[in-house]
Amino acid sequence: MEELLDPGLGQVRVFMKHDDNKPRKLRYNLGHHRLLTFGGAYSNHIRAVAEAGARHGIETIGVIRGEEHLPLNPSLARAAACGMTLTYLDRAAYRRKHTEEVQARLRARWGDDVVILPEGGSNAAAVRGCAELPGEISEDYDVICCPVGTGGTLAGISAGLPEGRRALGFAVLKGAGFLEGEVARLQREAFGRTWPNWSINLDYHFGGYARSTPALDAFAERHGVERIYVAKMLFGLLDLVRQGAFAPGTRIVAVITGRPSTGQERRP
Numbered sequence: 078m079e080e081l082l083d084p085g086l087g088q089v090r091v092f093m094k095h096d097d098n099k100p101r102k103l104r105y106n107l108g109h110h111r112l113l114t115f116g117g118a119y120s121n122h123i124r125a126v127a128e129a130g131a132r133h134g135i136e137t138i139g140v141i142r143g144e145e146h147l148p149l150n151p152s153l154a155r156a157a158a159c160g161m162t163l164t165y166l167d168r169a170a171y172r173r174k175h176t177e178e179v180q181a182r183l184r185a186r187w188g189d190d191v192v193i194l195p196e197g198g199s200n201a202a203a204v205r206g207c208a209e210l211p212g213e214i215s216e217d218y219d220v221i222c223c224p225v226g227t228g229g230t231l232a233g234i235s236a237g238l239p240e241g242r243r244a245l246g247f248a249v250l251k252g253a254g255f256l257e258g259e260v261a262r263l264q265r266e267a268f269g270r271t272w273p274n275w276s277i278n279l280d281y282h283f284g285g286y287a288r289s290t291p292a293l294d295a296f297a298e299r300h301g302v303e304r305i306y307v308a309k310m311l312f313g314l315l316d317l318v319r320q321g322a323f324a325p326g327t328r329i330v331a332v333i334t335g336r337p338s339t340g341q342e343r344r345p
């Protein structure tokens with residue numbers, strides 16, 4: 078793991094663990110022959126499902142929010158090149174995508190045997206996949222941090238933590254108070270219990286999902302990190318360290334869950 082060197086850190090040490098979370102979340106979701114899932118036009122999850130489908134010989138269907146725009150953006154073009162069938166749902170129907178009614182319609186169209194993954198890919202299998210991450214870190218640490226979108230990654234990391242460590246998530250959505258319940262629900266679904274070793278900081282959403290500010294943009298640029306998730310976590314973490322939120326000597330692992338994409342600046 079690479080150490081983050083920043084004069085603001087003082088006696089606190091931060092290590093970066095590069096680990097793409099989308100493939101990890103899919104690992105135990107791949108034993109099917111047809112997978113359908115949901116996402117926005119720039120969704121990392123859509124692309125990860127398409128790539129996994131191509132690798133494992135699984136038919137994939139991506140249900141994209143909104144209307145089709147041609148030519149496809151690089152993210153959707155990559156999904157299509159992997160063989161994913163793209164279909165679109167208007168925003169009103171998309172909001173109801175996890176309801177019985179919309180899912181029944183999708184099953185009628187794509188077959189009863191289609192396995193539907195939720196948006197962002199957070200289900201019990203995804204949580205079990207992410208629970209393997211802490212076991213792959215051999216260095217000593219006190220706190221492990223990750224960005225939080227739908228909460229599956231944090232739910233898994235927390236479940237896999239050794240005794241005495243804690244997990245701290247940084248929400249990238251605005252008004253994400255519901256995530257507390259969601260992480261607990263995902264842990265119960267995956268393992269039949271919850272863990273008391275995690276918390277979510279809600280203060281570094283920078284206006285909401287995929288929103289940014291000049292300060293966050295400059296930070297992402299300076300550190301060369303993905304900006305929708307990773308930059309918000311690292312910015313928040315460094316800010317908390319400067320405020321004295323961690324005792325001197327604390328060792329923190331920051332999970333770098335994705336890489337900056339080319340064309341990142343064009344993301345909505």
Ligand SMILES: *Cc1c(COP(=O)(O)O)cnc(C)c1O
Nearest residue numbers: 121226227228229230306334335
């Ligand atoms: C999807 C994603 C996350 C969020 O993961 P959740 O399990 O939805 O909380 C974090 N970082 C990156 C880079 C992502 O693509």
